[in-house]
Amino acid sequence: MRELRIHGRGGQGSVTAAELIAVAAFEGGVFAQAFPAFGVERRGAPVQAFVRFDDKVIRKRSQVYEPDYIIVQDSSLIKDVNVFQGVKNGGIVIVNTEKIPDYKVPEGVKLITIDATTIALKTIGLPITNTSLMGAFAAASGEIKFSALENALNQRFSKELAVKNIEAARQAYKIVKGAGL
Amino acid sequence: MMHITEGSHAVAEAVRLCRPQVISAYPITPQTHIVEALAEIVADCQLDAEYITVENELSALSACVGASAAGSRTYSATTSQGLALMFEVCFNAAGMRLPIVMSIANRALGAPLSIWNDQQDSISLRDSGWLQFYAEDNQEATDLHFLAYRVAEDHSVLLPALVCFDGFILSHTYEPVDMITQEDADRFLPKFSPYERLDAADPISFGMYATPDYYLEFRYEMDRVLKQSKEIIHNAGKEFGCMFGRDYSAMIEGYRLEDADTAIVAMGSICGTTKDSIDEMRDEGKKVGLLKIRVYRPFPTEEVAKALSHVQRVAVLDKNISLGAKGAVALEVRDALYSSGIPVKDFIIGLGGRDVRKKDIKAVVALVEKGEGDIFYGLRREVL
Numbered sequence: 107m108r109e110l111r112i113h114g115r116g117g118q119g120s121v122t123a124a125e126l127i128a129v130a131a132f133e134g135g136v137f138a139q140a141f142p143a144f145g146v147e148r149r150g151a152p153v154q155a156f157v158r159f160d161d162k163v164i165r166k167r168s169q170v171y172e173p174d175y176i177i178v179q180d181s182s183l184i185k186d187v188n189v190f191q192g193v194k195n196g197g198i199v200i201v202n203t204e205k206i207p208d209y210k211v212p213e214g215v216k217l218i219t220i221d222a223t224t225i226a227l228k229t230i231g232l233p234i235t236n237t238s239l240m241g242a243f244a245a246a247s248g249e250i251k252f253s254a255l256e257n258a259l260n261q262r263f264s265k266e267l268a269v270k271n272i273e274a275a276r277q278a279y280k281i282v283k284g285a286g287l
Numbered sequence: 288m289m290h291i292t293e294g295s296h297a298v299a300e301a302v303r304l305c306r307p308q309v310i311s312a313y314p315i316t317p318q319t320h321i322v323e324a325l326a327e328i329v330a331d332c333q334l335d336a337e338y339i340t341v342e343n344e345l346s347a348l349s350a351c352v353g354a355s356a357a358g359s360r361t362y363s364a365t366t367s368q369g370l371a372l373m374f375e376v377c378f379n380a381a382g383m384r385l386p387i388v389m390s391i392a393n394r395a396l397g398a399p400l401s402i403w404n405d406q407q408d409s410i411s412l413r414d415s416g417w418l419q420f421y422a423e424d425n426q427e428a429t430d431l432h433f434l435a436y437r438v439a440e441d442h443s444v445l446l447p448a449l450v451c452f453d454g455f456i457l458s459h460t461y462e463p464v465d466m467i468t469q470e471d472a473d474r475f476l477p478k479f480s481p482y483e484r485l486d487a488a489d490p491i492s493f494g495m496y497a498t499p500d501y502y503l504e505f506r507y508e509m510d511r512v513l514k515q516s517k518e519i520i521h522n523a524g525k526e527f528g529c530m531f532g533r534d535y536s537a538m539i540e541g542y543r544l545e546d547a548d549t550a551i552v553a554m555g556s557i558c559g560t561t562k563d564s565i566d567e568m569r570d571e572g573k574k575v576g577l578l579k580i581r582v583y584r585p586f587p588t589e590e591v592a593k594a595l596s597h598v599q600r601v602a603v604l605d606k607n608i609s610l611g612a613k614g615a616v617a618l619e620v621r622d623a624l625y626s627s628g629i630p631v632k633d634f635i636i637g638l639g640g641r642d643v644r645k646k647d648i649k650a651v652v653a654l655v656e657k658g659e660g661d662i663f664y665g666l667r668r669e670v671l
Contacts, residue, residue: 125293128461132291141460144403144640165424165559167456168644 108249109170110157113189114179117149119236123177124155126262127240130254131159139164152187159249175247177239178202179222184209200242202235218246220278229274241275245282252279289465294425294457295320297464298364298390298450301432303334304472305388307362308479309354311339311347315369316402317454318392322364344369348376348389355385356493358484360436363387366454367394370408380447381416381509383493384482386439387447388432389417392454393555393606395639403640404454406555410583410607410615416509418448418516419584423558425464427581428452430527433467433476434535437523442482444516446509453556453606455640467531475530513585520582538582539590543569547576549652550595552620553604554580557636557643561604564648575652580616591623601631602655604648608635613661632660641665 110127114120121142128140136159143154156170172192181203183189190199195214201207202222211217222238230237237259244250255275260268292300299321302310310329312322329338337359339350344365355361365373370391380387391409395401409419420435422428428450435448452458467475483491497505521536528534542562544550553561558579568575578594580587595601601624605614612618617633624631632655637643647665654660 125461129291132463137463138291139460139462141456144455144459164462166563166645167453167460167556167560169642171644 107158107160107164107166108174109159109172110175110177110243110247110249111170111173112155112157112177112179113183113187114153114155114236115149115183116145116151116153118153118179119234120153120155120179122262123236123240124157126255126258127157127243127250129258129261130244130250131157133254133257134251136161137164143169152183173197175243175249176200177243179235179239181205190215198246200239200246202239216246218242218282220281222278225274225277229277230270237271238274238278241277241279242282244275245279252276289463291461291463293320294428294452294460294462295392296324297425297429297466298432298452298458299324299328300466301429302362302390303328304467304469305362305432305436305476306334306360306473307336307388308359309337309339309351309361310363311341311350311354311361312363312365313341313344313347313369315344315366317394317404317458318364318366318369318390320458321390321392325362344372345376348373348380348387351387351389352376352380352383352385355380355387356383356485358479358481360440360479361385361387362389364390364392366392367396367408370412371396374412377412377415377417377447379494382505384445384509385447385493386436386445386479388435388439389447389449390432391449391451392458393451394454401639402454404456404606405638405640406451406453406606407608407638409449409451412449413584413615416446416513417584418444418446418513418582420448420450420582421554421580422450422452422457423556423579423581425452425457425460425462426533428457429464429466430531430533430535431581433472434520434523434527437476438516438519440479441516441519441523444512444519445482446513446516451555456556465531471530475527517585517587535581537590538580538587539594540579540581541594542577542579544576544578544594544598546574548574548599549655550576550578550598550601551604551648551652552578552580552591552595552601552616554583554616555606557604557606560643560645561648564645567645568649568652573652583616586619588619588623591620592627595620595624595629596627598629600655600658601629602651602660603631603633604636604651605633606637608638608663630658632658634660634662634664636664
């Protein structure tokens, strides 16, 4: 079983990201489970969402403590929340930031930084970074195919919104793929 | 067909397939997504039902009582404080023998306010005469709605039913669910045929007053049919299994229990994490098994006694507490095993959304093996 933990702030679409990643993974033929960390339901408050991937039925219901993958939607969380806690050796951390990181991920963990905010502003016109980060996740992890992500976005959003979000995801996907990360 | 969806949406879809004629509910976290989805389904004419919007849960269930007495298949959904507000009507619905089905996205009761999961809400209705089903995953949460209507509406039962599934842990989780078709749903669950109904041309009364000469007999009858409903549950669950491959004929389910020395008894979504934990303990050579309780009312006393007759000790995981006594499931299990002498230890766990991990299940097993238990597991003593 592989596990993903998404850190964000209320309103940034972390729960939607987890759901759509699970939908895309299921299309790819694996069992997937996505759920939120049941936070205080306020905009701006730190939130978490989780995804599990497995070749067999997933029965476990506890939160994710030792993730294989971490997505950080908002790098300002890093000083408030121990977002890298428990990440597995060999794991991948994706952080949305335009800055050069002044923090360290645990040894044996790959850090990928991407300026998802700029991508989102360019493509969607709003600083909603979840879809760009889904594209980055698809490229970095290989857990979901880009085409499956595209289908999941098309199912969830109206046509106009889906087109913009798919473009955001595609740009991030290409950056991560192109960097050979 | 197998598809991946949110638990609440899967439940709403199952309810649509059950073809309720009247729905009345009031939104409350974490039940909201169910009633939002159903409101949309009705507005989009995907279900021919009257959706009655009301000002609170007391009115929601009252509307259902009226509609059910008038002969409609009726549905509601709530949780926690919402269920507490319905308390009076719940007893009336059962006493009037109205087969209403209601989903509960289980949540803790205030005060202090908690939106998170435990099973205190539905457990607190255990004496009301409603059937109570508990789902381990969203597949069961879906399927149990068909079963609940089928059993509740059976003329030898005629009692309302709760389908309980853990709030957030299941209601907000995306996972694959196999949904039966409308044609199959109609085959399993025929049109509601009320035993009695309000009819201006042939007037009768529901819920009249009973003097001391009659009240005791009313309660006796409710208890008798609730106990008798075990057979109806068995038969309907078996038929569901024959038709769709998922057998719900048993009110309880064992997991690696046949040769277990230590049995864990649990209800709801905690059973999944417990199964994973049991697999790991088995790999370490520990003979541990699970007894899952799917039907809490009527309580499967004889079935539990039989299933646990060979074990040396029992740990009950209770996501509720009958304050001043014990967890409600442990009380029943102890009653079932009274003459066997098998020790039953209670573990109050996961209240108000406290996460339960595999290591917690292992810790419970280690404690019960030492003869310990009857505790609130995982207490943070530093905040007491």
